Amino acid sequence: MPSEQDILDQINANPNQNYHTNNDPDNNEENNSKNSEVLAFIWETAKIIIISLAIIIPIRYYLVQPFFVKGASMEENFHDGDYLLIDEISYRLEKPSRGDVVVFRYPENPSQFFIKRIIGLPGETVEIRNNIVRVYNSDFPKGLVVEEDYLASSQETLGNFQTKLGENEYYVLGDNRTHSSDSRSWGPVDKSLITGRAFLRLWPFNNITKIKSVTY
Numbered sequence: 741m742p743s744e745q746d747i748l749d750q751i752n753a754n755p756n757q758n759y760h761t762n763n764d765p766d767n768n769e770e771n772n773s774k775n776s777e778v779l780a781f782i783w784e785t786a787k788i789i790i791i792s793l794a795i796i797i798p799i800r801y802y803l804v805q806p807f808f809v810k811g812a813s814m815e816e817n818f819h820d821g822d823y824l825l826i827d828e829i830s831y832r833l834e835k836p837s838r839g840d841v842v843v844f845r846y847p848e849n850p851s852q853f854f855i856k857r858i859i860g861l862p863g864e865t866v867e868i869r870n871n872i873v874r875v876y877n878s879d880f881p882k883g884l885v886v887e888e889d890y891l892a893s894s895q896e897t898l899g900n901f902q903t904k905l906g907e908n909e910y911y912v913l914g915d916n917r918t919h920s921s922d923s924r925s926w927g928p929v930d931k932s933l934i935t936g937r938a939f940l941r942l943w944p945f946n947n948i949t950k951i952k953s954v955t956y
Contacts, residue, residue, distance in 0.1 A: 805825070805826040805828055805843075805935060805936060806823065806824070806825060806826070807823075807824045807825075807826050807843050807853070807855065807938070808821065808822070808823055808824075809821065809822040809823075809824065809855060812916055812919050813854075813855075813856070813914035813915075813916050813919060813920035813921065813922070814841070814855055814856070814857075814914055814915045814916060814920075815892075815915065815916045815919075816892045816915070816916070817841075817890055817915050818841070818855065818915070818938075818941075821943070821944075822941055822943060822944070822947075823941070823942045823943030824843075824855075824938045824940065824941055824942070824951075825938075825939060825940040825942060826843050826935060826936040826937065826938055826939070827936050827937045827938075827939040828935060828936040829936075830936070830937055831931075831934060831936060831937065835861075835862075836858055836861075836910060836931070836934060836937070837858065837861075837953070838858055838859065838860075838861055838875075838886075838954070838956060839857065839858065839953060839954025839955070839956060840857070840858045840937050840953070840954075841855065841856070841857050841858075841937065841938040841951060842855070842856065842857075842858055842910075842912070842934050842935075842936065842937055842938070843855050843934075843935045843936060843937075843938060844856070844912075844929050844933045844934040844935055845933040845935070846926075846933075847926055847927065847929060847930070847933060848926055850933065853935065854912075854921075855938065856912035856913060856914050856920070856922050856923075856929075857890075857912060857913055857914070857915060858910050858911070858912055859873060859875070859886060859911045859912065859913050859923075860875055860903070860905050860910060860911030860923075860928070861875075861877070861905070861910065861911075862905055862906065862907050862908055862909055862910065862931075863877065863905060863906075863907060864876060864877045864905050864911075865877075865902065865903065865904045865905070866901070866902070866903050866905065866911040866923075867883065867901070867902045867903075868897055868899050868900065868901045868902075868924065869900050869901075869902075871896050871897050871898070872885060872897070873885070873886040873888070873897055873913075874886065884956075886956060887956060890915065890954060891915060891917070892915075892916075895915070895916065895917045895918065896917060896918060897913070897917045898917065898918065898924075899924050901924055903923070903927070903928065905928050906928070906930075908930050908931045908932070909928035909929065909930055909931075910928055910929050910930075910931065910934070911923045911928050911929075912928075912929055938951050939951050
């Protein structure tokens with residue numbers, strides 16, 4: 741390392757030469773400025789990530805869930821591989837309605853998720869006989885025939901059943917009645933098992949649709 745005298749001698753020998761030591765204030769200022777810019781960029785990026793997660797995580801886990809349809813139990817309205825969005829918030833504010841397409845935990849194995857359509861509501865009696873579905877309640881003590889225009893004309897609701905639903909129970913059926921494991925096989929679904937209502941189909945792209953409510 742040159743001594744102070746060596747530096748002075750060199751300056752005197754070359755009076756027109758610009759000479760800067762490592763302690764040049766201009767260099768330090770430039771380095772500090774670059775470091776500040778890098779830190780500011782990192783902080784801005786971190787803020788964007790934090791804010792994005794704060795928005796996405798609640799939506800993903802508390803408001804909307806994605807769901808892939810597996811199997812043929814809901815054909816012709818929903819097909820294997822359809823990608824749906826499930827509204828999880830509505831049923832915290834209102835009760836499920838007849839005709840809603842819902843995703844729920846399978847009562848006999850809660851680790852599995854099923855998708856079916858609600859036919860019977862809490863407190864009602866559901867009767868299936870001769871390919872006709874009826875519900876009995878205080879408004880229709882003699883029975884209301886459930887007209888299901890959303891079913892394919894070839895569908896039959898097989899079986900002879902009569903089920904009285906509890907105060908938190910729902911009777912669900914698949915739209916593909918001849919190929920559906922549903923309340924006819926394993927009984928009603930408790931409201932606590934219902935994840936939410938299917939409200940939007942995002943895949944396939946040529947069939948992106950809002951899932952409409954059914955009016956009986």
